[in-house]
Amino acid sequence: MKRILMVEDEAHIVRLMTMALERAGYAVDSAGNGVEALEYLQGQHPDVMITDIDMPRMTGQELCMQLNAELPERDFLIVVVTARTEVEHREWSRMIPNLEFLEKPVSMRKLVSRLDEHFADTAVSGD
Amino acid sequence: MRTVKVSAIWRNERLGLSMIAASLLVIVLIVGLLFTYQQKSETDHIRQQGVSLVRVLSSIPYQQMLPGASRSDVLSLLQHSQANRLFAYLAVVDPQGDPVNEVTAPGVIAPSAAVPSAPSSWLGERTLVADGDGQSFLEFHAPLLAAGSLAGYVRLGYFRPGIGLHSEQLPFLATLALPIFLLTPLFYFLIKHEIRPLRCANEKLDTLIEQGDFARCEISANGGFADFVHRFNQFIDFTRNRIAQLESEQASLFTSAKLLSYRRDRVETVLLSLPDAVVVLDESGAACMANGRVSTLLGIDQDAILGKKPGEWCDIPDVIEFLGNYEGKSVRGCQSESVDFVPPDAPEKTLNVSAYPLFAPRDGAQILGTLVAFRDTTAEHLARRSSENFVAHVAHELKTPLNVLAMYSEALHGEDGQTEAFRVEATNVIHDEVERMSMLINNILSITKIEMGSLNVQRQRVKLHDLLKDAFETVARSGRSEDLDFQLDLPRDISAVSVDKDLLRIAINNLLTNAIKYNRPGGSVELVAEEYDDTVRIIVRDTGIGIAPEDRDKIFKKFYRSDKEAVRNKSGHGLGLALAREIIQLHHGTLSANSVPDQGTEFVIELSKNADLLKQAV
Numbered sequence: 001m002k003r004i005l006m007v008e009d010e011a012h013i014v015r016l017m018t019m020a021l022e023r024a025g026y027a028v029d030s031a032g033n034g035v036e037a038l039e040y041l042q043g044q045h046p047d048v049m050i051t052d053i054d055m056p057r058m059t060g061q062e063l064c065m066q067l068n069a070e071l072p073e074r075d076f077l078i079v080v081v082t083a084r085t086e087v088e089h090r091e092w093s094r095m096i097p098n099l100e101f102l103e104k105p106v107s108m109r110k111l112v113s114r115l116d117e118h119f120a121d122t123a124v125s126g127d
Numbered sequence: 128m129r130t131v132k133v134s135a136i137w138r139n140e141r142l143g144l145s146m147i148a149a150s151l152l153v154i155v156l157i158v159g160l161l162f163t164y165q166q167k168s169e170t171d172h173i174r175q176q177g178v179s180l181v182r183v184l185s186s187i188p189y190q191q192m193l194p195g196a197s198r199s200d201v202l203s204l205l206q207h208s209q210a211n212r213l214f215a216y217l218a219v220v221d222p223q224g225d226p227v228n229e230v231t232a233p234g235v236i237a238p239s240a241a242v243p244s245a246p247s248s249w250l251g252e253r254t255l256v257a258d259g260d261g262q263s264f265l266e267f268h269a270p271l272l273a274a275g276s277l278a279g280y281v282r283l284g285y286f287r288p289g290i291g292l293h294s295e296q297l298p299f300l301a302t303l304a305l306p307i308f309l310l311t312p313l314f315y316f317l318i319k320h321e322i323r324p325l326r327c328a329n330e331k332l333d334t335l336i337e338q339g340d341f342a343r344c345e346i347s348a349n350g351g352f353a354d355f356v357h358r359f360n361q362f363i364d365f366t367r368n369r370i371a372q373l374e375s376e377q378a379s380l381f382t383s384a385k386l387l388s389y390r391r392d393r394v395e396t397v398l399l400s401l402p403d404a405v406v407v408l409d410e411s412g413a414a415c416m417a418n419g420r421v422s423t424l425l426g427i428d429q430d431a432i433l434g435k436k437p438g439e440w441c442d443i444p445d446v447i448e449f450l451g452n453y454e455g456k457s458v459r460g461c462q463s464e465s466v467d468f469v470p471p472d473a474p475e476k477t478l479n480v481s482a483y484p485l486f487a488p489r490d491g492a493q494i495l496g497t498l499v500a501f502r503d504t505t506a507e508h509l510a511r512r513s514s515e516n517f518v519a520h521v522a523h524e525l526k527t528p529l530n531v532l533a534m535y536s537e538a539l540h541g542e543d544g545q546t547e548a549f550r551v552e553a554t555n556v557i558h559d560e561v562e563r564m565s566m567l568i569n570n571i572l573s574i575t576k577i578e579m580g581s582l583n584v585q586r587q588r589v590k591l592h593d594l595l596k597d598a599f600e601t602v603a604r605s606g607r608s609e610d611l612d613f614q615l616d617l618p619r620d621i622s623a624v625s626v627d628k629d630l631l632r633i634a635i636n637n638l639l640t641n642a643i644k645y646n647r648p649g650g651s652v653e654l655v656a657e658e659y660d661d662t663v664r665i666i667v668r669d670t671g672i673g674i675a676p677e678d679r680d681k682i683f684k685k686f687y688r689s690d691k692e693a694v695r696n697k698s699g700h701g702l703g704l705a706l707a708r709e710i711i712q713l714h715h716g717t718l719s720a721n722s723v724p725d726q727g728t729e730f731v732i733e734l735s736k737n738a739d740l741l742k743q744a745v
Contacts, residue, residue: 010527012556016534019543032692054523056690083526104526105533109541 002119003027003044007037007051007060008081017050020108026115034058038066045076048115053082053089061092068096077118081106143315150311154304161300162290169288170265173213177252177267180205181283184217185250185269189278192219192271194228206230215264215284222277232286235262242268242280249280254287263287324352328359404501407485410494412436412454424478424501425470443468446480453482453497467504479504520686524567524700528560563700570702573633574685577709584630584713588623591656591663598632599654602639611643612651621658624734626714634710634718635665637703638730642669644697650727665732673724682720683708 004026008014018028029046031037033055053060060080067074080093083104093101102111137144184192184205192201202217216237218229224241231237238255242248249270256263264284271279292300398405404420413436417429425441432440437450445468452464465481479502487493535553543549576582595617603613635654642652650670657664672693674682681687686701688694711718711732722728 010531012531012560013534016531016538020538020541023542056688056692056694083523083530105530108534108537 001025001027002047002115003029004115005037005040005046005049006030007032007034007049007055007063009033009052009055013052017108017111020112021115024112024116032056034060034063034066037063041067041071045074048077048079048118050079050081050111053080061089064096064099065092074098079111079114081111142318143312146311146315150308154307157303157307158300161303162292166288166290169213173211173265173285173288174252174267176211177265177283177285181250181267181269181281184281184283185271187271189219189271189273192228192279192281200228200230202228202230211285213285213288215286216282217284218282219271219279220282221279224280227279237282237284238264240266242282246270249277255284324356328352328356401500402502406432406499406501408437408450408453408497408499410496412450412497414440415496421501424503426472443470449480450482450497450499453484467508476503476505477508478502517685520701521571524686525564528564528567531560532557567700567702569633570637570700570706573630574702574706574709577706577713582630582713584627586625586627589626589628589631590623591621591665592617592619594628594632595635595654595656595665598635599639602636602643603652605643610648611646612649614651614653616653616655618656618658621656622663622736624663624736626734630710630713634707634732635667637707638667638732641703642667642671642728642730644699645669645694645728646671661736663734663736665734666729667732668727668729670727673726673728674720674722675724679720679722683718 002025004021006014006017006021006028008017008030009032014030018030021028029040031040034051035058037049037051038058051060051063060082064078064080067078076098078096078099079102080089080099081102081104082089090101093099100114102114184201187201194200202219205217206214214232215235216229216231218231218237219227220242221227222244224239226237226239229237236257236259238257240253240255243251250268252265252267254263255266263286265287266282266284268280268282270277271281398407398416399418401418401420404424405416405418406414406421407416409415413434414432415434417432419429421427421429421432427440436454437447441447441450445466449464449466463481463483465479467477467479470476470478481500481502483498483500485495485498487495535557538544539550539553544553573582596615599613599615639652639654646652646669651668653666653668655666655668657666672691675689675691678687678689678691682689683704684701685705687705688699688701707730708718711734714734716732716734719731719733720728721731
């Protein structure tokens with residue numbers, strides 16, 4: 001079962017996304033902010049990390065930059081889901097490989113199909 | 128002084144004196160001519176007489192000429208017959224020249240001089256000079272014959288006529304001189320009379336010149352000079368008008384020069400006192416003027432840059448490149464442009480440089496130079512960034528509840544929507560999020576209106592007791608706070624204050640909402656009003672999570688939310704306190720916070736009771 005780490009501070013969104021992703025057959029772990037996510041990543045790596053940008057203690061941007069620096073060989077996909085759509089966010093996200101940018105409000109159906117697609121691709125290339 | 132007087136007299140009387148001198152000269156000349164004529168006339172007379180007389184005597188026999196030859200001596204007879212006063216002597220001499228007989232005028236000695244012996248010279252005349260006193264004589268001589276041969280000579284001498292005044296001539300001369308001399312004063316007075324107008328005019332001119340009052344120069348005369356004086360006055364009039372015209376033109380020029388100078392000074396003053404740093408570049412691109420702001424804004428000495436090109440006084444490549452575009456550019460390619468740059472020594476600042484080509488006022492095809500203005504646009508940049516941040520925040524804060532709404536509505540369509548429990552949950556969440564969005568939008572509108580200055584504050588006397596009580600009870604009844612203890616401490620007789628009750632209610636409502644939102648279970652919310660001499664104090668006190676010391680300066684900033692988890696766990700958008708403070712400041716009051724973390728917070732509003740009265744008085 002593919003494992004997904006969801007980094008999100010908004011409780012309603014965590015709950016809805018967890019429900020949708022679990023129904024789609026994924027295992028979901030959640031972290032409330034960047035610091036919690038880094039703590040999680042100390043122990044294990046998910047297959048995909050979905051993260052918000054605006055979060056307390058450590059933002060999604062800081063988390064991604066730090067991961068990019070600390071884990072240059074990272075093999076899991078990062079999906080940044082946010083309501084922030086400024087150009088500068090697009091710019092930094094483009095500099096990080098294996099990262100996708102989705103704009104809120106995001107459809108769970110689309111997110112799930114994107115993840116399915118991603119895992120199908122990796123399964124093919126892995127084979 | 129004496130010299131001046133003498134010269135004045137000489138100047139005035141020189142005509143008279145000259146005339147007297149001239150008349151005397153004329154008299155002398157006439158007398159001289161008379162004397163000369165008289166001398167010549169007398170000389171001719173005695174020559175005539177002498178020649179004829181010696182001829183007569185020559186024909187008398189020699190013997191009769193000898194003394195005692197007859198009873199009456201011929202010579203004595205002749206002497207007595209000579210009435211001529213010029214007669215000097217008459218002598219008979221032998222051929223050797225020795226005197227034989229002679230008669231003389233009294234006191235005269237006939238000069239001894241031999242008669243020339245040549246026969247051709249026997250008859251003649253000559254001039255002799257006496258040996259003693261040098262008396263000059265005109266002598267006529269002729270031979271005396273006896274028996275056909277030369278027996279002697281007769282010599283007749285006359286005093287040579289001289290120029291001298293005889294007493295008998297005096298009346299004649301006086302009669303001659305007097306009319307001539309009398310003509311002098313006559314002419315003098317005639318001339319004086321004729322030139323009197325000229326002299327008067329001259330004296331008047333002297334006086335006017337001394338007084339320097341040329342404007343009143345008007346002279347008058349009659350007689351022969353009237354015409355001249357009339358023309359002279361016309362000339363003076365013309366000159367006066369011309370001078371007045373020149374003075375007027377000069378005054379006009381002076382005024383124009385003053386005005387130009389004033390305008391130039393004004394333009395310079397404007398340029399020098401502009402808040403922007405201004406540099407004027409001439410046609411060659413060299414700085415020809417700069418104001419004092421250049422040194423404060425760019426750190427360049429304003430005088431040191433004069434005559435230099437930007438590359439010599441500016442060390443910022445962007446600026447040099449920008450200004451280089453204006454150097455020697457044609458009119459077609461020249462237009463006003465500006466560019467932002469960050470000074471290397473102050474990276475926190477943003478400056479803007481604008482260049483404006485200076486077209487010649489009457490010849491748009493000619494460029495006189497370039498006006499370069501440097502401005503500190505740091506504040507504008509910050510404001511723009513702040514505005515951009517504000518919009519980004521608003522968009523984000525609106526999208527967050529929208530995202531929740533979208534996800535719940537999508538979920539309701541799916542399998543999750545089939546359960547009753549999820550439908551209830553979704554309905555509650557959607558309701559809360561809509562309320563949150565609505566409050567957010569209201570707050571954004573209010574805070575924007577306040578910041579833009581477009582909010583119309585409608586003050587009225589409000590019973591604070593009623594306002595606070597109503598607001599408090601509305602919040603307490605909102606249903607989210609069943610486990611909190613609500614306490615209201617309002618003096619019933621608290622003074623009415625002049626406030627916009629709707630705005631004040633928003634502020635109180637935001638404070639009370641926060642007091643509930645960030646409280647702990649079983650805590651309390653307290654609303655207290657206190658009245659002092661000049662102020663009314665409204666306190667909202669809670670027993671909640673408190674405010675961390677590092678957050679206290681920031682909680683009133685727009686969109687600021689603490690990173691603390693206890694705060695993040697509550698929904699909010701960071702506008703409530705910012706709006707509350709703006710509203711209180713609009714009422715000339717203060718909003719402050721006292722807090723102990725994990726124990727509680729109190730927000731204190733202080734409103735002046737007299738603020739409105741003072742405002743009215745002013």
